[in-house]
Amino acid sequence: MSQRRIPAFLEDLIATPDSKRLVSAYDAPAPPAHPTPGVEAPHNPAFLERLMKATPSRVATGRTGTRYRTATYLTLRGDHAIAKDAVEAEISDELAATLDCVHVVSRCSDRAHYLLHPNEGRRLSDESRRRLEQEGTRDVDVQVILADGLAAPALQINGPRLLPALTEALRARGISTGRPILAKMARVGLQDDIGVLLGARATVICLGERPGLGTGDSLSIYLAIGPKLDQDNAEKNCISNIRPQGLSPEAAADGAADLLRRGLDLGRGGLDLV
Amino acid sequence: MVWTQSLHGEHFTFSSVKQVLARASEARSGDEQAGVAAASMRERAAAKLVLAEITLRTLRESPSVPYEQDEVTRVIEDGIDDRIFARVAGWSVAELRNWILDDDTSGEDIARVGRALPPEGVAGLASLMSNLDLVLAARKLRVVVRCNATLGLPGRISSRLQPNHPTDDVAGILAAVRDGLSFGNGDAVIGVNPATESVDNVVAILRAVKGLMRRYLVPTQNCVLAHVTLQMKALERGAPLDLMFQSIAGSEGANRNFGVTVALLDEALDMARRLGTAKGPNVMYFETGQGTALSANAHHGTDQLTMEARAYGLARRYEPFLLNSVVGFIGPEYLYDGKQITRAGLEDHFMGKLSGISMGCDACYTNHAVADQNDQENLEMLLAAAGVNYLMGIPLGDDLMLNYNTTSFHNNAALRQVFGYRPTPEFEAWLERMGLWRQGRLTSKAGDPSVFDARGLA
Numbered sequence: 001m002s003q004r005r006i007p008a009f010l011e012d013l014i015a016t017p018d019s020k021r022l023v024s025a026y027d028a029p030a031p032p033a034h035p036t037p038g039v040e041a042p043h044n045p046a047f048l049e050r051l052m053k054a055t056p057s058r059v060a061t062g063r064t065g066t067r068y069r070t071a072t073y074l075t076l077r078g079d080h081a082i083a084k085d086a087v088e089a090e091i092s093d094e095l096a097a098t099l100d101c102v103h104v105v106s107r108c109s110d111r112a113h114y115l116l117h118p119n120e121g122r123r124l125s126d127e128s129r130r131r132l133e134q135e136g137t138r139d140v141d142v143q144v145i146l147a148d149g150l151a152a153p154a155l156q157i158n159g160p161r162l163l164p165a166l167t168e169a170l171r172a173r174g175i176s177t178g179r180p181i182l183a184k185m186a187r188v189g190l191q192d193d194i195g196v197l198l199g200a201r202a203t204v205i206c207l208g209e210r211p212g213l214g215t216g217d218s219l220s221i222y223l224a225i226g227p228k229l230d231q232d233n234a235e236k237n238c239i240s241n242i243r244p245q246g247l248s249p250e251a252a253a254d255g256a257a258d259l260l261r262r263g264l265d266l267g268r269g270g271l272d273l274v
Numbered sequence: 275m276v277w278t279q280s281l282h283g284e285h286f287t288f289s290s291v292k293q294v295l296a297r298a299s300e301a302r303s304g305d306e307q308a309g310v311a312a313a314s315m316r317e318r319a320a321a322k323l324v325l326a327e328i329t330l331r332t333l334r335e336s337p338s339v340p341y342e343q344d345e346v347t348r349v350i351e352d353g354i355d356d357r358i359f360a361r362v363a364g365w366s367v368a369e370l371r372n373w374i375l376d377d378d379t380s381g382e383d384i385a386r387v388g389r390a391l392p393p394e395g396v397a398g399l400a401s402l403m404s405n406l407d408l409v410l411a412a413r414k415l416r417v418v419v420r421c422n423a424t425l426g427l428p429g430r431i432s433s434r435l436q437p438n439h440p441t442d443d444v445a446g447i448l449a450a451v452r453d454g455l456s457f458g459n460g461d462a463v464i465g466v467n468p469a470t471e472s473v474d475n476v477v478a479i480l481r482a483v484k485g486l487m488r489r490y491l492v493p494t495q496n497c498v499l500a501h502v503t504l505q506m507k508a509l510e511r512g513a514p515l516d517l518m519f520q521s522i523a524g525s526e527g528a529n530r531n532f533g534v535t536v537a538l539l540d541e542a543l544d545m546a547r548r549l550g551t552a553k554g555p556n557v558m559y560f561e562t563g564q565g566t567a568l569s570a571n572a573h574h575g576t577d578q579l580t581m582e583a584r585a586y587g588l589a590r591r592y593e594p595f596l597l598n599s600v601v602g603f604i605g606p607e608y609l610y611d612g613k614q615i616t617r618a619g620l621e622d623h624f625m626g627k628l629s630g631i632s633m634g635c636d637a638c639y640t641n642h643a644v645a646d647q648n649d650q651e652n653l654e655m656l657l658a659a660a661g662v663n664y665l666m667g668i669p670l671g672d673d674l675m676l677n678y679n680t681t682s683f684h685n686n687a688a689l690r691q692v693f694g695y696r697p698t699p700e701f702e703a704w705l706e707r708m709g710l711w712r713q714g715r716l717t718s719k720a721g722d723p724s725v726f727d728a729r730g731l732a
Contacts, residue, residue, distance in 0.1 A: 039722045048724035051453070055439055055446035058670040059453040063721045066687040068670070076647070076670060080679075083641035115606045115642060116303050150642050211641045212677040 038062025038069050079214035086151040086208070086216025087111075091184055095156055099163060101146065101182035102135045104128035104194075108185040122189030122230070129197065136198050137178025142170055142260055143200035144177055147186035149207030154219040158242050162206055162219070162249035169257035175264065188222050188233075195227025202260055202269075203227055209240065218243045221256050225269035235270040237263070279320040286320035291336035294328065295394060296577035297321035298401045300617055304565040304578045304608035311577070325398050326368035333367075333394040334359070338576040338584065344526045345536050350393060350587035358390035367398045374399070374411050381414040388415070388628040389590070393524070393583035396628055400579060400621045405656070408620040412627050412660040419556040419632040421595045422516060423493045423700040425462060426632050426663045431695040433667035433686045434596070434634065435460030438675035442469050444482040450669055451486060452723035457683035458690070458711060459667035461701035462596060462634065463517055463559065465497040469675050476500045476508040484514040484551070490708070490726060493700035495552060495595070497559055501533060502542045509549040517559040517595060518546035524562075524584030527572030536588075543592050556595035556632070562586070563600045564618050565608030578608065582622060586629040596664065597626055598634035601653075603678055605640055612649025615639060619653045623662055634664035638680035647671075647679070654681055658689045665689075687716060 038061040042048045052060050061072045068076070088111055096103060105128050106121045108114040114121050124132065137143075144166060146159050163180060170177050178198075183190055188205060195203040202225045209218045219242040224231055237259050242252045263269040277288045288294045296310035298321035305311035312318035334354070337347045362370065373379055388396075400408065418426040425432055437450030447466055454460050464487070466479050476498045483496040495516035498505065502520040509515050520539065521532050529535065546557040567573040567581040582599065589597050599622035602615040609615045619635050626633035637653040639645035654665060671682035689695065696702050696714060705711035710720045719725055 039724070042722050042724045043719070044724040044727040047727040048722070051449040051723050054443065054449040056674055057437070057439070057446070057450050057453075057668075058672055059449055060723055061670060063457075063684060063687075066684055066691050066716065068682075068684055072670070076672075079672075080641070080647065084646075087642045116610065117307065118607050210677060212674065213641070213672045213679060 038072060076213070082214055082216045083211035086153045086211045089152040089216075091148050091152050091155060091182070095159065096182055098160065099146065099180070099182055101180045102132060103182050103184075104132055105184045106186050106190055111185070114185040118187055121185055121187035123193050124190070124197070132181070132194065132197060135179070136181065139199045140178035141175045141201050141264060142177050143195055143198055143203045144180040145183055145186075145191055145194060145203060145205040146180060147183040147190065147205055147207035149186060149188075149220075150210045151208030151216045151218065153216045154208030154243065155206070157217045157244065158219040158249050159206065162242065162253060165250045165253035166204070166206075166256060169253040170260065173257050173261045175257070175260060189230060191222060191224055192227055192229050192231050195224060196229055200227060201225070202264060204256060204260070215243070218246065221252060223256060223259055223263065223269055225263040226267065235268070237269050237273055277324045279324045281316055281320045281323065284316060286317050288321060288324055291328065291333060291394065292338055292576055294321050294324050295398055295401070295580050298325040298398070299577045299579045300401065302564070302578065302608070302614045302618065303606060303610040304568055307607055308568050308573060308575075308577075310575060322402060326402055327366050328398070329363065330359075330365055330367070330370065330391065330395045331363040333398060334363070334392040336394060337392070338394060338580055339525050339574045346524060346526055346529065346584055346588050349536055349591055350584065353587075353591060354392065355390045358386060362387055362390070367395065367402055370395070370399055371402050371407075375407060381416060384411070384628065385415055385417075385630065389630040391628065393587040393629075394580060396586070396625045397577075397580040397583040399628075400583075400625055403624070405617065405620050408624040409656060409660040412620075412624040415627040416661070417627055417630060417632045417663070419593070419595050421495050421552045421554060421556050423461060423495070423698045425595065425698055427699065428661075429695060430698060431658055431662065431686070431689060431693070432462040432664040432698055432701070433459040433681070434462045434598070434664055435464045435667045436467070436673065436680070437464065438467050438469075438668075438673055440469055440675050442475055442479065444478060447479060448482060448486055449723065451483065452726040453669055454667050454683050455492065456710060456721055456723045456725055457667070457687050458697055458705055458716060458720065459683045459686050460492070460494055461697045462664035463495045463497050465499055465517070465519070465559065467499045467676060471500050471504060473504050473507045473511070476504050477511055477513040480508060480513040480515050486726075491704065493698075493704050499561070502538065503533070506542055506545050509545055514551045515546065516550060516552040517557060518542050518550065519559045519561070521561045522585055522588060523566040523570065523572070524581035524588070525567050525572045525574060528567040528570040528581075531570035531572060539592065556593050558592040558594040559596040560589050560592075560594050561598055561600050561636070562589070562622075563604050564622065565604045568608065569604065579621060583625050583629070586626045586631055590630050595632060596634055597631045598636050598664070598666075599626070600636040600638065602639035602643060602645065603636065603676075606643040609643070611644035612639070612646070612652070615643065615645055616649065616653045616656065620656060620660065623657055623660055632663050635662055636666050636680055638666070638678055640678045650679060650681075651685065654685055654689060655692070658693050658695065687720075691715065
C-alpha cells in the first residue's frame with residue numbers, strides 16, 4: 001500500500017502553524033445535510049421535504065432508470081475519497097513539530113501492517129520504549145497521548161486545539177499531566193502499554209476514528225483509569241465525534257477532565273462513571 | 275494422523291485435519307493473523323491435494339472443537355441424519371465436488387446430502403472450488419422459507435430494508451423505510467439495528483415499523499436487531515415482532531462472547547413462535563461472519579472458513595427465515611481487500627445454502643478495507659448470479675449509524691433489472707397494487723418516498 005501523506009487539500013486547510021486557518025476549518029458553515037431532492041415531480045413535495053428533514057440518511061435522491069443520478073454518483077465518489085484518503089494519511093511533520101510532545105511509534109512498520117495487525121498497534125516499538133523511558137514524565141496523574149488511529153486528519157484538524165484545552169482543563173482540576181506523547185500507527189490499546197511503562201495513574205488517548213462516508217475528521221478520546229495491559233474496553237470511557245460539525249475540542253476537553261477527576265477519585269472508570 | 279504431499283518435487287507435511295483445512299483455505303488476512311494460513315501458494319496447493327483425498331467420514335470424526343467441550347459441535351453432530359450420511363461417508367471431498375458440479379445431479383439431490391454434511395466437509399468442499407464453481411453450485415440450490423411471505427423461489431431476489439438512524443429517531447427510521455419501499459426494497463424484512471440497546475427502544479421501533487406495515491398492508495416481516503434477550507422482553511410486553519434476531523458464531527466460546535447459548539436460542543425460538551406476530555413457520559434471523567470466532571479468541575486454532583461453516587451447522591437447528599454473513603464488516607485484519615471479501619461472500623453463500631439455510635449476504639465493506647464501490651457491486655452481481663435469497667438495502671448504501679457501506683436501494687432494483695428477477699410473489703402483488711411495479715419492472719412512480727404520505731396511495 002502506498003504511504004501517502006495528508007492530502008493536499010487538507011494540508012491547505014490545516015497543516016500550517018497559522019492557527020487562524022485552523023479555526024476556519026471549524027467555523028466554516030456546515031454543508032447542507034439535505035441537498036435538493038433528486039425525485040422528479042414528487043407526489044407530495046411538502047411531505048418529501050419532511051421525510052428528508054427526518055433523517056441524515058441519503059433518502060429521496062431520485063434515479064435515472066434504476067441507477068443513481070450523475071450528481072448523486074459523483075457526490076458519493078467524493079465522500080468515499082475523503083474517507084479512503086483519511087485512512088492512508090499520516091501525521092504531518094509540520095504538526096509533529098508544532099506540538100511539544102515525545103514522539104513514539106507502535107510496532108507497526110507501515111499503514112498496511114497497521115491495518116492487518118491490530119495487536120502490533122497496541123504495543124510500543126523497542127526504540128520508542130527506550131525513548132519514553134528517557135524523555136517521558138513518570139508517575140503523573142494523567143498521561144495525555146495524541147495519535148493518528150484510523151484517520152490522521154482527525155488529529156491534524158482537532159489536535160492543535162484539543163491539546164492546550166485538555167492540558168488547561170486538567171490543570172484547573174488539580175490533575176498533573178507531564179509531557180504529552182504523539183504516537184503514530186496507534187490503536188486505542190497503546191495507551192495501556194504507555195500507561196504501564198510510565199506508571200501513570202490514568203491515560204487518555206485522542207485518536208482518529210474509522211472514517212464513515214464523507215467523514216475523515218472525527219476524533220475520539222479514550223480514558224483509562226489504573227492502566228494495565230489489554231485493559232477491557234468496558235473499563236474505559238469514550239468521548240467521540242470531536243470534529244468541526246460535532247463536538248468542539250474545548251467541550252470535549254472539559255468533559256474528559258470531569259470524567260478523569262471523578263475516575264481518579266473513585267479509582268476506576270467505565271460504566272461506574274456514566 | 276500425518277499426511278505428506280509432494281508438489282513439484284517439494285514435500286509438505288500436515289499433522290491434523292484442522293491443519294489441512296486451514297492450509298487449504300484461500301488466502302485471507304484473518305488466517306494469517308491467527309497463524310494458521312499456508313506459508314506459500316505451494317503449501318496451499320499441496321494442502322488442497324491432501325484435502326481432496328480425505329473422506330467425509332474422517333472429516334466428521336475430526337470436529338474442529340471436541341464434542342465434549344463445545345455445544346456447537348454437539349448440536350451439529352447430534353443433528354446429522356446417519357442414514358443420509360451413510361450414503362456419502364466413504365466419499366472423498368474430491369468425489370463430493372465432482373458429484374455436486376455434475377449436470378446430472380439436481381439441486382434436490384444436493385440439498386438432501388447437504389443437510390447431513392459436517393461443517394468441516396462443507397468448508398473443505400468450498401476450498402476445492404473456484405469462484406465460478408461456488409456460483410454454479412449455489413445456483414442449483416433453492417432454499418424456500420415462509421414467514422409472512424415466501425422467500426427463495428427461483429427467479430426472485432429480495433432485500434432487507436435497513437433503515438438505521440444514528441439516534442433511533444422513529445420518524446427518521448420510517449422516512450428511510452418509505453424510501454426503500456418506493457424502490458421495491460424490503461421484501462425479506464424491514465430490519466433495524468438500534469443505536470441504543472434497550473427494551474423501550476426495541477418496543478418503540480417494532481411498533482413504529484409494524485404500524486406502517488399495517489397502514490399500507492405491506493406483506494413483509496419486521497425485526498429489531500438487538501440482543502435476543504431484549505427482543506424476548508419486548509415480546510412479553512406485547513410488542514409486534516415477526517422475526518427474532520441474533521448474531522451467532524461457530525463455537526460455544528464465541529457465542530458466549532455474544533451472550534448466547536443454545537438453550538437461550540431454543541427459548542427465543544419458542545417464544546417467537548408463541549408470542550410473535552408472524553405466520554411462520556420460519557421466524558428466526560441470524561447474522562454471522564468470517565473472523566467472528568477469532569476476534570473473540572474462541573476459534574480453537576481453526577481457520578475462519580471452517581468456523582463460519584460451523585455457525586451454519588448451528589443455525590440450521592432453528593430453520594431460520596434469514597441468515598446473512600456480514601462479510602466485509604469485520605475489517606481488513608480478517609478480510610483485507612475486495613478480492614478476499616468477494617471470495618468470502620461467495621463461500622459463505624454456498625456453504626450456507628448447502629447446509630440448508632435461506633441465505634442472504636450483507637455484501638459490504640468498511641472504509642479502512644482495501645475495497646471500493648466497484649468491488650461492492652461486483653460481489654452483488656456475483657451473488658445475484660448465484661441465486662442469493664436477499665441482500666441489504668440502504669439509502670445509497672451508506673449506513674450512517676454503523677459507519678460502513680452496503681447494498682443500496684438502487685442496486686437492488688438494478689440487479690432485478692439486469693437478471694430479470696422479481697420480488698417475493700406477495701410483495702410483487704403488493705407493489706403492483708401500489709402502482710410502483712408493472713410487468714416485471716418499476717413504474718415512473720417508484721423511487722418517490724412521498725407516495726407513502728398520510729393520504730395513502732391510489
